[in-house]
Amino acid sequence: MSEPSNQVKGWCPGALRPMRSGDGLIVRVRLTGGELAPERAAALAEAARRFGNSLIDLTSRANLQMRGVRDETLQPLLDRLAELGLLDASAAAEQVRNVIASPLAGLDPSAPVDVQPLIRALELRLIGNDRFHSLPAKFGFLLDGGGVLSLDGVEADIALRAEDDAHFRLEAGGEALGRVRVEEALEAALSVAERFLALRQPDERRMRDVVGRIPLPSPGGIGTSKRKCLGSTRSVGVGWEAEGVEVPTPPRPSADPPPPGEGKDQSRLAGPHAAGFFTAAAPFGRLDAHQLEGLAGVAARHGATLRLTPWRSILLAPLAVDVTPEVSSLGLVVDPGDPRLAIAACPGSPSCLSGEAPAQADAGRLAPVLAGFVERGASVHVSGCAKGCARRTPASITLVGQGGRYGIAFDADSKAPSETEPMSLGELTAFLAKRLAEKSFKSSEQR
Ligand code: SF4
Known part of the structure; x- marks a missing residue:
């Protein structure tokens, strides 16, 4: 087994490459298909308590990360993960297994395609080919079998979304490239990844940076056909659409995964x-070992x-x-009506070294007053600093930590200038209550 690299390594910590944060090391456990049998879940909870600070974050890629791991408890934790069959052979293998899949894969008879067999098959292909180990850390795949819990709106660099029981829609960087048969889908997705690696410049880390320069080679040779891509038309390889069926235009995915069933169930x-x-x-995606x-x-x-x-x-x-x-x-x-589900909040201080305010804790404290805005359709983002890790897109109300207080902006992202002087939590509560009472608030989502 590789020696763990006990260093800060950008945005995607793993188990073998943990990230140092304000409350210790963050150790991310990548779960194939997000699956966690009860006995493994209990074992991970016990490990989080014993080797970390008991806090566990759920990530937007359906993994979990233990917080507060100490230098002296890291190796015992890795040993325990290995016993549980949850440790990769190398940091590279761990990082390249970046696959989001339908949460009910194998359990939803209404899903047109059961993607469960594809999940591990894709992981093994990514692990087994060193070339893919040079994919950027955040580059990810998505397998959506459809059904009760489809992954509509969840973005990925390369996505396969079931259209019927025999076909996926293949997407790259949010653009539909064509339809592929289920049995050919894995090769098609990996071919797109190969094209990304061949075309990317050193500073291009996501598929969306490159997709405009693809035409893709067809399995039978180079050929192109006009395809509709999210409202535009672009040339792609004919091999992705063997049956000549026009690709439907899907909605453009947002930069942040919306809650499941937003606007639906x-x-x-x-x-x-x-x-x-x-x-x-x-x-806010955080639970504890208990x-x-x-x-x-x-x-x-x-x-x-x-x-x-x-x-x-x-x-x-x-x-x-x-x-x-x-x-x-x-x-x-x-x-499902709990207002906290409509609030995005990063850990903030003291968990994050960059945090200027305890965003997650304060989001919980502000939830009662924010509930009135949420009921009016507002989205809320509470960020520990201007970086805005919890939400990249604008929210109806954005609070950004500044020296222990919060600036506020409306219909803005975390980097927008504050519309007020920074306020304490008490001042903020009074400000929000007044704004709500004036009935002057209207979120952009309502307009
Ligand atoms: S937004 Fe700032 S405080 Fe929050 S997690 Fe990111 S870097 Fe830390």
Whole structure:
């Protein structure tokens, strides 16, 4: 096994390449397909308690990361992860396994395509070819089988989205390249990755930087045909669309994954679902060892497994009973109307060394007053500093930490100038309550 590199390494920590933060090392555990059997979940909870500070973050790529790991507990933690079969052979292999998949893969009979066999197959192909190890750290793949919990709106550099039981839509950088047969989908996706590597300049890290320069080679040779790409038409390889079917124009994905079922079935956000699963949502994507252990117990008692989602929640499936009381007693969100689900908040200080305010804790404190805005359709972003890790796109209300206080901006991202002097939490609460009472607030989402 490779020696862990105990260094800060940009944005994507792993287990073998942890990131140092304000509360210790962050160790990310990459779970194939977000799958976590109850006994593994309980073991990870115990490891988070023993080797870290008990805090666990759920990531937008359906992984989990333990916080507060100490230098002296890192190696024992890695040893435990290896015992659990959750440690890669090298940091490169770990990093290249960057695959988001349908959270209900293999459990949803309504899904046109069961992507479960493809998930590990794709990971193994990525691990097994050193060439792919040079893909940038954040470069990722997505496998969406459709069904009850489709991944509409979740972006990836290369995506396969089921169109029917025999075809995927192949997307690169958010652009639809064509349809591919299910049995050819893996090769097609990997070919696009090869093209990215061949075409990228050193400073180009995402598929969207490169996709405009592709025509893709067809399996039978170089050829091009006009394809519709999110409203535009571009040349792509004919090999991606063997049956000459026009590619439908999908909605352009947003830069931040919206909550599942946004504008559709809100019961996906939290609580029980008629399709036989339960969503346990963690406020701002953070839970503790006790909560993860508790969820593992609930799942085990009811014969379910756990699946992490890109919406930073945990599914329990399949379920024949409503487990709301059991999950609620753990302090997790079970109400899809909980305002905290509409608030994006990064850890902030002291967890993050760059944090100028405890964003996550303060987002919880501000949730009651922010609820009034959320009810009016507003989105809210509470950021520990201007970097804006929790949300890259503008929000109706954006609060940015500045020296222990917060600046506020409306319909802006975290880098926008504040519209007020920085305010304390008390001042902010009064300001927001007044704004709400004046009924002058209208979010851009309502216009
Ligand atoms: S936005 Fe700033 S405070 Fe928040 S996690 Fe990112 S760097 Fe840290």
